[in-house]
Amino acid sequence: MADFADELKASIRESWALGNYAEIARVILPASQALVDACAISAGQEVLDVAAGNGNLALLAAREGAAVVASDLTPEQVELGRARTAEEGYDVEWQVADVEELPFEDGRFDCCASVFGAMFAPRPEVAAAEMFRVVRAGGTVGLAAWTPEGFQGKVFALGNKYSPMPEGAPRGTMWGEEEVVRDRLGGLASSVQFERHSIHEEWESADAFFEFSRNAGPTIARSKTLSHEDRAQMKDEVLAVIEEFNQATGGAIAIDNEYLITVARKRG
């Protein structure tokens, strides 16, 4: 395995254990609903939610009547998710698992889906092969990923500028580029379809936005490693990106945060 892959996964696992993920999940929930709809997840299907966080998509799929397995690299996320789905009364099976090494048999699922999760795998071809492996022929692999030109994509690029990924690691937002996705999935899928969506997000002020951001484990982890000067400079650059996308006036923030949905059908 490439050295950077182990290094990256260790830091991902550590960073997503921090923060208050439920707050992030609340804001990005519409993407899970959009992916459930795009994949036509329905009662009677077996569905795998990969990099499931605390189970946004898993829960929506279970509400549709699907039999759901949810997995995530970060044990703390799995614990949050297990508690959440149990509290809501759904029998979702949870497992700690790396998308690059899924502990499920070939062809088990009708649909394998990942919302802003598989995009973080350091070896996208390995992640893609694994997601297709666990899906039956004719089944569906569904992905939601931030686009590089959207708000979140640009904020990620700034994060990478101040806290660079290991050399050789691909940008996660490449899963938000149609050409790249076609290339990665071409040999695995009989069809690949795209939908461009955005999540409408609102904050009463820039301060409220930055306070919200501190719920995200990776934001907390990065800020611990940056100097005071770098933190301040990065904040200024994020403010400039907010200004570029902001549709509100008077100090409030309203942003349409763009992402790409991919729905790919496994070759027969």
Ligand SMILES: C[S@@+](CC[C@H](N)C(=O)[O-])C[C@H]1O[C@@H](n2cnc3c(N)ncnc32)[C@H](O)[C@@H]1O
């Ligand atoms: C932004 S959260 C998305 C969670 C969830 N899908 C949602 O929509 O709320 C990203 C998640 O990806 C998980 N993750 C990152 N790399 C992973 C990998 N290689 N395998 C499995 N999960 C991974 C993290 O632990 C984290 O829970």
